[in-house]
Amino acid sequence: MTLYARADPMRAAEPDVLAVLKPLAQAYELVVGPRRTSTITYLDTADFRLRKAGLTLSYEHSSGPGALVVVDAEGERTECRLGAVPDFPALADELPAGAVRDRVAEAMWIRAVAPVARSRRVTREVALLNTDEKTVARLDWVEAAGTEPIQAVLAPRVRIRPLRGYHRDAAAAARLLVSANGAGGFRAAECTDSDELLALVVPAEKPRAVTAAMSASAAVATALLGFLDDLEANVDGVVADVDTEFLHDLRVAVRRTRSLVKLAGDVLPARLVARGEPGFKRLGDLTTPTRDLDVYLLELPTLAGGLVAGDAADLAPFGGYLRHQRTLEWRKLVRGLRTQRFSLLLKEWRAGLEAVREDPAQGSSVDELAVARVGDGFKKVVKKARALTPESPSDLVHALRKRAKELRYALEVFGPLLGSEVTKQVVRDLKQIQDTLGEFQDGEVQAAALRTFAERMQIDGPPPAVTLLAMGELAAGFAAQQRFARQQLADRLTTFLGARTQARIKALLS
Numbered sequence: 001m002t003l004y005a006r007a008d009p010m011r012a013a014e015p016d017v018l019a020v021l022k023p024l025a026q027a028y029e030l031v032v033g034p035r036r037t038s039t040i041t042y043l044d045t046a047d048f049r050l051r052k053a054g055l056t057l058s059y060e061h062s063s064g065p066g067a068l069v070v071v072d073a074e075g076e077r078t079e080c081r082l083g084a085v086p087d088f089p090a091l092a093d094e095l096p097a098g099a100v101r102d103r104v105a106e107a108m109w110i111r112a113v114a115p116v117a118r119s120r121r122v123t124r125e126v127a128l129l130n131t132d133e134k135t136v137a138r139l140d141w142v143e144a145a146g147t148e149p150i151q152a153v154l155a156p157r158v159r160i161r162p163l164r165g166y167h168r169d170a171a172a173a174a175r176l177l178v179s180a181n182g183a184g185g186f187r188a189a190e191c192t193d194s195d196e197l198l199a200l201v202v203p204a205e206k207p208r209a210v211t212a213a214m215s216a217s218a219a220v221a222t223a224l225l226g227f228l229d230d231l232e233a234n235v236d237g238v239v240a241d242v243d244t245e246f247l248h249d250l251r252v253a254v255r256r257t258r259s260l261v262k263l264a265g266d267v268l269p270a271r272l273v274a275r276g277e278p279g280f281k282r283l284g285d286l287t288t289p290t291r292d293l294d295v296y297l298l299e300l301p302t303l304a305g306g307l308v309a310g311d312a313a314d315l316a317p318f319g320g321y322l323r324h325q326r327t328l329e330w331r332k333l334v335r336g337l338r339t340q341r342f343s344l345l346l347k348e349w350r351a352g353l354e355a356v357r358e359d360p361a362q363g364s365s366v367d368e369l370a371v372a373r374v375g376d377g378f379k380k381v382v383k384k385a386r387a388l389t390p391e392s393p394s395d396l397v398h399a400l401r402k403r404a405k406e407l408r409y410a411l412e413v414f415g416p417l418l419g420s421e422v423t424k425q426v427v428r429d430l431k432q433i434q435d436t437l438g439e440f441q442d443g444e445v446q447a448a449a450l451r452t453f454a455e456r457m458q459i460d461g462p463p464p465a466v467t468l469l470a471m472g473e474l475a476a477g478f479a480a481q482q483r484f485a486r487q488q489l490a491d492r493l494t495t496f497l498g499a500r501t502q503a504r505i506k507a508l509l510s
Contacts, residue, residue: 017124017141020156023176024128028136028169033125038062040119040144042194043088045111046237046246048202053107056194057100059086068096070103071194078103089114089242110298112243117201118148121193128173136166137173144193152200154193158186212367212417217267219366220260221356223413227257228350239334244294247333251291254284259409263373267363272352279345286336292449293326303474310470317463318471321453370414375509377407385433385493390486394444397489401437404430415508422508429501436489443482450475 017032024030041059044050050057054073060066065082080100087094089112092105104113126139140159146152158177162170177186191199209222231253237246258280265273300319304312336342384400408430415423450471457463495501 017126021126021139021141021158021177023179024173027130027172027176029129029133031127031129032141033127036062036123038121038123040121040194041088041115042117042119042198042201043113044116044202045108045113046234046242047111048116049107049109049111050104050113051198051202055104055107056192056198057104057113058194059088061085068100070100071192072103075192088112089240091243110243111245114242115148117146117150117197119144119146119154119193119197128169130169135163136169137162139173142193144197146197146200150200152197154196157189157193210366210413210417212365214366216264216364216366216369217359218357219369219413220264220267221353223260224257225350225353225357227253227260228346228353231257232346235337239337241330244298247287247291247294251284251287254280254287255405256409256412258284259406260413263377263406263410264369267369268356269352272349272356276345276349276352279341279349283336283342283345286333289329290326290333292445293322293329296446296449297322297326303477304470306477307470307473310466310473314464314466314470315474317467318453318457321457321460321463366414367417370417371509374407374410374414374418375505377403377410378505381407381430382497385497388489388493390490394440397437397440397486401434401441404434404437408434418508422504426501426504426508429496429504433489433492433496436485436492440482440485440489443478443480443485447475447478447482450478 018025018030021030038060039062043057043059056071058069058071060069065085067082068080068086070078078099080096080098082096086096091110091112092101092108095101095104095113122143124141126141127135128137128139130136138161140161142157142159144154144157146154160170160174178188209226210219214222231250234246234250234253237243238250258277261268261273261277261280265277297319300315300322301312304315307314380403381400384396384403388396388400408427411423411427411430415427454468454471457467
């Protein structure tokens with residue numbers, strides 16, 4: 001049995017532990033042990049995947065290398081003693097092998113963990129002795145204070161640990177602390193000190209920025225500012241090459257920006273759009289080579305494992321080539337992100353959008369804009385979907401994919417104003433098409449890329465014949481994926497163009 005109690009912060013400031021635990025002195029003799037000080041570094045991914053999965057990962061040390069510790073939602077603690085001070089950020093396979101890595105790897109996925117908060121913890125063990133001078137329970141007196149990125153003194157806590165055969169004494173001690181109204185003023189804790197600290201650090205979910213009270217121009221500017229916040233939040237992670245998702249999330253912010261400008265940029269000042277639109281296109285183009293190589297490297301283990309004629313080891317030279325090319329392209333990307341041109345693009349874009357958002361001039365309402373642009377987006381998707389036949393060239397399939405993405409982004413921005421539940425249903429319908437279109441494009445693009453890679457590798461230095469054969473097998477697999485997606489697309493489009501989705505769109509726009 002483990003019980004937690006939390007002291008009233010106003011009363012717990014009293015430095016004398018014995019005085020604060022005075023309610024226990026009525027029934028027990030208290031023996032206070034020495035102070036033990038440790039530093040706790042809390043680790044999580046940039047999008048707090050561990051916290052969302054109910055896991056708390058930390059690096060704890062007082063002297064020496066310390067330990068990695070993971071605690072789950074039920075309070076179960078798993079520890080891994082370290083032989084050296086670890087380096088962060090770290091991907092899952094860079095963590096020490098063992099139980100801690102096994103607990104967090106799935107939740108981390110392909111993201112790296114890095115410090116999100118640090119605290120200083122002082123612990124003192126207090127032994128409770130009965131009238132026979134036997135120890136019946138032990139208390140851990142814990143004082144914790146956040147040191148980074150915020151400084152915050154947390155209320156002291158007491159963890160009560162019963163000894164075998166003395167659970168009643170531990171329960172009685174907890175009741176004495178909780179029921180006391182004097183010096184202690186304890187009450188049952190609702191969370192651990194770690195949870196309390198991280199709640200101060202982890203940002204809350206951002207409220208939906210676009211509201212029905214906004215004008216059309218203010219709503220579009222507000223949504224674009226949100227995308228800009230997301231873009232800027234990922235730049236440092238891309239430059240530091242923390243993990244591949246920073247670049248992915250940056251590119252998503254760029255695509256959303258370009259799509260919304262294309263759909264509704266006409267409600268913004270023409271000069272702002274004329275300066276921003278080409279800049280974000282350049283940014284998208286700049287990030288594409290590195291992202292394409294990231295995708296290949298992430299999928300390569302799975303692709304290698306699926307070889308039939310070849311062996312996974314046959315692709316090792318190809319993997320080395322991809323990593324080298326990725327390093328070269330990432331360096332180009334970093335140089336681009338460090339230019340004054342890039343900084344000026346973001347600065348001028350933000351200033352222009354903020355001016356629009358703060359302009360009291362009234363224009364059309366966001367409701368009118370939402371109905372018009374979602375309706376236009378749906379019409380474009382339907383028109384291109386109905387024009388597709390099994391013989392249509394790939395360019396028409398890719399054009400449908402672009403229009404579907406634009407509609408998806410329009411629904412993300414405006415859909416909640418039209419009806420959140422119906423929007424979710426339409427997005428689910430649309431996502432089925434997008435997934436199939438994505439598989440089609442990936443099959444074509446990656447098969448073509450493999451041919452290009454093979455040609456370049458032979459120029460740079462001919463790879464082993466088995467590597468080229470294995471790459472040929474991969475290309476054949478991508479071609480088969482494309483054919484299957486093309487066959488599947490017809491059924492998906494029939495469903496999307498059917499009465500159910502049509503009725504949902506009609507309800508959304510009515």
